[in-house]
Every structure is written in C-alpha cells, then in structure tokens.
Amino acid sequence: MSEPRRARRVHVDTDPGLDDLLALAFAAASPELDIVGLTTVAGNAPLEAVTYNALGWCALAGLDVPVGRGADAPLELPRIDATHFHGADGRRGIPLPAPLHAAEADAGAVLRESLTARGAELLIALGPLTNVARLAASDPGLLDGLPVLWMGGSLCGGNVTPAAEFNCHVDPHAVDAVLDSGAALRVIGLDVTGCVRLREAELSAQRWPGTARGAFACALLDALVAAEEIVSGQRAAVLHDPTAIAAALDVDVLRWERRWLAVEAGDGPERGRMLELPGGDGDAPLFACEVHHERVRRLFLERLVDWCAEDAA
Ligand code: BDR
Ligand code: CA
DSSP states (O other): OOOOOOOEEEEEEEOOOHHHHHHHHHHHTOTTEEEEEEEEOSSSSOHHHHHHHHHHHHHHHTOOOOEEEOOSSOSSSOOOOOHHHHOTTSSTTOOOOOOSSOOBSOHHHHHHHHHTTTOOOEEEEOSOSHHHHHHHHHSTTTTTTOEEEEEOOOSSOOSSSSSBOHHHHHOHHHHHHHHTSOOEEEEEOHHHHTTOEEEHHHHHHOOOOSSHHHHHHHHHHHHHHHHHHHHHSOOEEEOHHHHHHHHHHOGGGEEEEEOEEEEOOSSSTTTTBEEEEOOOSSOOOEEEEEEOHHHHHHHHHHHHHHHHHHOOO
16 A cells, blocks of 8 residues: 655645735645644735735644844835735725734744755745845755745736736845745746636635634635735735645646746836846746646635634634
C-alpha cells in the first residue's frame, strides 16, 4: 500500500485584502498544503490593517503559525494602496475574530525561519514583492532554486493603470530584485487570473454552512462582487489570489511558458508595466499563459465550502 502523500510546507506572503483572505482560506482548506508561516506587506491597505487581517484570519482558521509584520512601503517608490476596492481596513468592514497573538516585528526573520527551520518548500506571494526582495538582499542565495508562485504582473494591460497590474505597480523594484534572485519563479498575472470569475448568479446558488467561517466567506465574496462592480461595472468575484493557491495544488491548472520579463520602475504612467524581453542566458521564469478556469473555480468552491462546514462555531 502506498504511503499517504505528505502535505507540502508553504509560507504565504500576503496583503489581505478580500481575495487574499479567500486565498488563505482556500490554502487552509487544502490538505495538500501545510501553512508554516505568514508575512504581511503593505499593499491593498496599509500595513497595520493587513497585519490585523492576517492575525484575525488565523484566529478564525484556528491556525497557530508565526505572522511577521513586513514592509510598510515599497523599496523606493511612494506607497499606493487599493482601499477604494478593498476598503480602508482591507476587508470592507467584514468582522473577524480578535487576534489570538501579536505579529512578530521582524518579517525577514519569520520568512527566513519558514524557509529553513520550518522547512517551507514553496513560497506563495499574493501581494507586492517587497518582503521577498528584502530577503533576497539580506540573505543572498537563500532563494536560489526555491519555488515561488507569485500572483502579479500582466502582459495584457493593467487593472490599476492601463499599463500595470496592482502588485507589480506597487513595487516594481522588488519585482526586478526577485526576477534576479535565482528563485524558481512562476508568475501568475492578470492574463489568467482575470478569467477566473464567479458570477453573482453562481454565488447566490451556492449554499454556505451557517458557521462563522461560512458567514465570513460569503461576505468576502459579496464584497468582491460589489467592489468589482465599482471598478469594471461587472457583478462577479474575480479570483486573482486564489488562482495562485490552485496552482500550488495542481500546477497543470495553468499552461506555462518561459518568458524573459522586466518591469518599468519609474514613478510615471508606466510604473509597473511588465515587459517581455528577447531571450537571454539561463532559465527564464515561467509565465502563466492560459488557465482551466472551470477547474480552478470548482476546486476553490468545493474546498471553501468544506472549510466553512468544518467550523464548529
Ligand atoms: C492583485 O491586486 C490586489 O488588489 C489583489 O489582492 C491581488 O493580489 C490583483 O491585481
Ligand atoms: Ca493580494
């Protein structure tokens, strides 16, 4: 009889954020993944808000792992947030339980320990790459060959400006640093995540368990629909960050091509535009070109509903 497969240890760097919170729930709901640490980064909302959300989410999920309070601004450029979409608190006022513990002050140490002492085999980054870039600078070689899945970038235009995707726009210098870090980087950009949508009709047909987690997940999805309507006029929940979790569960939900990538770093209208360069030496990052969106949506909903039902509250 074959041994049951061990869960893959992962560290998640995140800026929660409505879709980040859903992605975290999707990861926690998946027995194939074992979250060993979290770090937060200013992105969707200021650092205090996203760190509170990560801690409150841990309380809801019953997950007792270190949470490191990370960068409160990009490496070089002025800070930008997406509070017009995610709300001033990063969760549009959706209630969370009070955190059970405080955040660790040094996110670099939390991330380093996840990758060493806690044995994380995969880093999933769901926000601007500032923390990851800082680690690459402080610990040269630590990211060498490490599988990193990053939701960010786009070769098909932007969502925050016509040129740029939000995570890439916030800290383009960090993207450059991670592209140069030696990490085995997979880039999951708007080209694919923009296609992974749950329409309002599908969501209202879904029955959610009457638990605290059920109320939370349902409220997050409703808030995503309301926010999307403001920015694009469409009533659908776009699953950007959950698509990165789907890729961690099954890399074949996406079709990948090696692409040499660069990013515009100036603080003008082109800030954060991702560019494709002609080939160079060594291995280019893998860029997600196509998505089996139906598989991602189905997996996401099944796992999320199970996670909500598991909650005794
Ligand atoms: C990305 O930007 C953020 O607003 C989302 O959380 C996601 O990580 C999509 O462009
Ligand atoms: Ca995010």
